[in-house]
Amino acid sequence: MRFETAFGPGYTLCICRLDQGDKVVAESGAMVTQDAHIRMETSASAGKGIGGMLKGLGRKMFLGESFFRNTFHAETGPGEVTFAPKLPGDIMVYEMRGQDMIVQQTSYLAAAPTVEIETKWGGFKSFFGEGRMFWIRAFGTGPLALNAFGAIKEIQVDGYFTIDTGHIVAFEPTLSFSIKRVGSWFSTFFSSEGLVCRFAGSGKLFIQTRNPNEFGTLIGSKLPPRNG
């Protein structure tokens, strides 16, 4: 299985080339093309069976969280399937080698089925940031494709570095972190900076050069009010 990207950083497409028998899992709604050898299977990411599906449906209804991930199976021969996120921006492919990665949920695009996803990761329980943010823990082995709003910059943290929560794509959990205000309470209230995440230790951090919520707020404030 090979993951490639094209047309980045503005309008990146993720191209997955599968050998016969390979599978790739992707965020629901992300599929752009699939060839004749690929068959799609849908599964709920909230857990197995009917219970998992209901739980997933509940989350979708109440939290607006998408819970379905689809599996694309190159059943009858080698095949190609492509994926794209909703917003313009770059896609990075990260090779998982048994370590963990903490991913901002909307950045998850696709992965090998050997990359497991834990959606109930509790590390960020109090981490609501601007708007609603969910975090997932990826672990296992194989390629993991993450999408961003804007370009992606890799930052090697050695010591401390602080990032606006809306700009975080993913980070290696060798980094510890704490959620902070920017400056004083006065600053938090008036600075428009919201919450920031102060990372400590040694590890890689991936950030996106645009903040989806900030963009939404800016455009939203110029659009006519929604009726009802």
Added chain:
Amino acid sequence: MQQTIEFGPAYAMATIDLAAGEDVTVEAGSMVGMSDGLQVKTHIGGNRVGFFGAILNFLGALVKKFLGGETFFVNTYKPPEGQPGRVLVAPALAGDIIHYALDGTRSLMVQASSFLASAGGVTVKTKFGGLKSLFSGQGAFWLIVSGAGDLWVNCYGAIEQVDVQEKYIVDTGHIVGFEDTLDYQIKGAGGLKQTLLSGEGLTCHFSGQGKLYIQTRTVGGLVGWITPRLQG
């Protein structure tokens, strides 16, 4: 101060490295990341000093907020005593960033929503663009940026630098900034009928010599495109 701009023109981000004792002032909400221990001070944009100056700044900010929709506050980031620091900044919209070094001999007029950051001995004053500018599709305010130091401006889309030699006409929504050696006059695209029907809105007529920066897209254009397509 050292700076680099990456990921332009679509998704530019500026990395600003401060030496000990330096600081940078950033438009509220535009800080992406920073090194450890920076002191952050939030204040109202504007440079008037003293008690009455502060009141004038505040009133100016209020007027700006309600008429122009621009941000009220800026944040100043300063590294800890005797240490360097790093600040990453990016605007909300897709587009480029340019760094402009002011040498103290000329000032720059900047569309208020294009201000991203400033450092060194740069002063920023607000100027109301006149009633016409309220209909220009951009903010109603201009910033007069002067002094010697660094200025970062952001734009929606790519940025083009024009060396105006004599006369030049630009749609007001596409102006990012221009040197004050240029004279300008805001006009309708023609007569009243043409202004209303041509879809060209207001234009800015420049004369003289100086640099002019224009953006290849406008926020007003984007909003105007989306609005009629929204479901009621």
